[in-house]
Amino acid sequence: MSTEPSDDFSKVETPSEIISRLEDGMTIGIGGWATRRKPMALVREILKSDLKDLTLVSYGGPDVGLLCAAGKIKRLIFAFVSLDQYPLDPHFRAARQSGQIEVWELDEGMLHWGLRAAAMDLPFLPTRIGIGTDIINQPGFKLIDSPYEDGETFVAMPAINLDAALIHAHRSDVKGNILTMSPDPFFDELFSRAAFHTYASVEKIVMTSELDIPTNARFALVERARITAVTETPFGAHPTSAAPDYHLDLKHIKSYVEGAASPEAWDAYKTAYLLSTHADYVDAVGGADTIGAIAKPVY
Amino acid sequence: MTDYNCSLADLIINACAEAWRDDGELMATGIGPLPRLGASLAKVSFNPLLQLTDGENYYADAPVPPGKRHAEPVYEGYANYDRVFSALWGGRRHSMVSPVQLDRFGQANISSIGDRAAPKVAMLGARGFPGNSIYHPNSFFIPNHSTRSFVADEVDFVCMAGYNPERYLKGTPPKGLDLRIIVSDLCVMDFNGPDKSIRVVSLHPGVSFAQVQENTGFELSKASDTLPLTPAPSKAHMALLETLDPNNVRGSVLKDNPPAIRN
Numbered sequence: 001m002s003t004e005p006s007d008d009f010s011k012v013e014t015p016s017e018i019i020s021r022l023e024d025g026m027t028i029g030i031g032g033w034a035t036r037r038k039p040m041a042l043v044r045e046i047l048k049s050d051l052k053d054l055t056l057v058s059y060g061g062p063d064v065g066l067l068c069a070a071g072k073i074k075r076l077i078f079a080f081v082s083l084d085q086y087p088l089d090p091h092f093r094a095a096r097q098s099g100q101i102e103v104w105e106l107d108e109g110m111l112h113w114g115l116r117a118a119a120m121d122l123p124f125l126p127t128r129i130g131i132g133t134d135i136i137n138q139p140g141f142k143l144i145d146s147p148y149e150d151g152e153t154f155v156a157m158p159a160i161n162l163d164a165a166l167i168h169a170h171r172s173d174v175k176g177n178i179l180t181m182s183p184d185p186f187f188d189e190l191f192s193r194a195a196f197h198t199y200a201s202v203e204k205i206v207m208t209s210e211l212d213i214p215t216n217a218r219f220a221l222v223e224r225a226r227i228t229a230v231t232e233t234p235f236g237a238h239p240t241s242a243a244p245d246y247h248l249d250l251k252h253i254k255s256y257v258e259g260a261a262s263p264e265a266w267d268a269y270k271t272a273y274l275l276s277t278h279a280d281y282v283d284a285v286g287g288a289d290t291i292g293a294i295a296k297p298v299y
Numbered sequence: 300m301t302d303y304n305c306s307l308a309d310l311i312i313n314a315c316a317e318a319w320r321d322d323g324e325l326m327a328t329g330i331g332p333l334p335r336l337g338a339s340l341a342k343v344s345f346n347p348l349l350q351l352t353d354g355e356n357y358y359a360d361a362p363v364p365p366g367k368r369h370a371e372p373v374y375e376g377y378a379n380y381d382r383v384f385s386a387l388w389g390g391r392r393h394s395m396v397s398p399v400q401l402d403r404f405g406q407a408n409i410s411s412i413g414d415r416a417a418p419k420v421a422m423l424g425a426r427g428f429p430g431n432s433i434y435h436p437n438s439f440f441i442p443n444h445s446t447r448s449f450v451a452d453e454v455d456f457v458c459m460a461g462y463n464p465e466r467y468l469k470g471t472p473p474k475g476l477d478l479r480i481i482v483s484d485l486c487v488m489d490f491n492g493p494d495k496s497i498r499v500v501s502l503h504p505g506v507s508f509a510q511v512q513e514n515t516g517f518e519l520s521k522a523s524d525t526l527p528l529t530p531a532p533s534k535a536h537m538a539l540l541e542t543l544d545p546n547n548v549r550g551s552v553l554k555d556n557p558p559a560i561r562n
Contacts, residue, residue: 079424080423107430109427110430131473132473184356184379186379299355
């Protein structure tokens with residue numbers, strides 16, 4: 001981590017300081033997509049906390065599964081939970097099938113639209129998505145007629161306002177100027193705009209000049225005024241990917257899946273990976289060189 | 300029947316390809332190896348205008364083989380999720396997907412089976428199915444044609460809209476709803492029966508209409524009195540498939556990789 005003499009403020013905190021800002025019952029959005037760029041170090045920090053009754057908003061991967069397994073989720077707002085190569089997350093399935101969590105299931109684009117409405121400070125945005133399906137038969141949806149000549153009926157997709165968003169990115173300076181350098185930024189920008197506070201874990205905190213904005217402007221995620229705190233967690237997305245820095249750890253995903261086999265298997269997984277500091281976690285999953293050497297998966 | 304000296308997977312890929320024959324220039328998305336190879340075959344044989352992705356972030360100049368890459372693809376465009384949503388909301392996409400349940404209206408389910416609060420089986424979630432179903436054409440590949448996949452009643456949770464008047468708003472089908480073909484391991488079907496109902500168009504070799512009906516939870520009609528056989532892939536198409544799928548992923552999709560002609 002580097003600082004410059006000119007920096008007159010810093011948003012750098014530890015993962016535990018960030019998670020201590022969250023409260024029971026909050027609505028929390030998690031960036032990334034399935035097995036890509038999930039803020040897993042922060043998610044693991046939630047597992048170590050006393051937080052409970054969270055409403056989680058996510059394009060779900062192991063972030064959702066872990067929080068299900070730890071009993072942290074009261075309500076899930078989602079369009080899917082997937083581990084890609086393992087299409088179904090067993091921790092999520094167990095929570096869902098036992099009725100442990102409430103769900104508000106959306107189309108992927110509706111979730112986008114709900115965050116967009118929140119980001120624009122609108123109560124809803126109209127869409128056709130959901131018409132003809134059971135999605136809009138869930139509580140929480142209303143229809144609206146176009147006030148123009150067409151008179152078409154739309155779904156009024158409600159804003160999804162977040163108390164907090166957790167995202168993972170590649171670089172930041174201490175002021176919260178963030179670079180998300182993977183091929184797909186997904187909807188992290190919208191998560192941050194829909195949230196009252198956004199907390200970002202990053203691979204590396206660098207000097208502002210090292211962000212090299214003229215070269216990297218297209219990777220700059222959002223204005224720093226939307227970022228409340230940043231924390232440096234190298235390999236903080238593991239076992240999900242933070243390409244191009246490192247790729248999905250399928251071997252670890254397998255251990256994670258096997259951790260759902262029984263209460264004993266979950267205890268073993270938890271003891272091995274979920275009780276330690278982030279630095280110890282990186283060692284436990286093989287260390288920096290091992291993670292860095294994982295080959296890019298093909299789809 | 301000598302033309303059918305191919306696997307059932309080859310026959311299915313060849314039938315899937317037909318979905319995109321007359322589409323012109325749009326994004327062709329085949330989810331799963333056989334639909335994906337179908338889209339690939341359509342592009343390299345009769346519709347070169349199709350746009351295909353590498354399964355991740357980019358459009359590729361030529362179909363990218365499933366599995367191990369033998370050469371780095373040449374990329375031609377950007378297909379991050381934000382762009383994919385924008386593109387599909389513009390209608391220029393035709394997907395082929397494999398829902399767990401499909402009903403007589405073409406309504407599809409990949410979310411849950413049984414009670415919603417505590418489902419017997421929790422699956423993926425609706426993904427992009429609701430939006431896809433009303434913004435662009437969709438086709439289906441069902442690998443196990445049975446009354447469990449083609450259900451008697453409505454699907455347990457409707458993720459994709461279908462031709463079900465009870466769910467229409469103001470009595471009209473959702474704008475953009477356009478269901479095209481269904482390829483299964485027994486036959487090819489479409490939605491051109493009475494009131495957009497499902498009818499059988501062709502039978503795979505060795506399969507009877509009675510057998511298809513017996514394995515379907517709702518009544519089917521026939522596109523013609525004497526149903527033709529699903530066309531066999533030509534020699535040229537078989538040669539193309541070798542190039543499109545050098546890892547023979549298609550040989551591992553159906554149990555025991557059966558031949559097109561059943562015993």
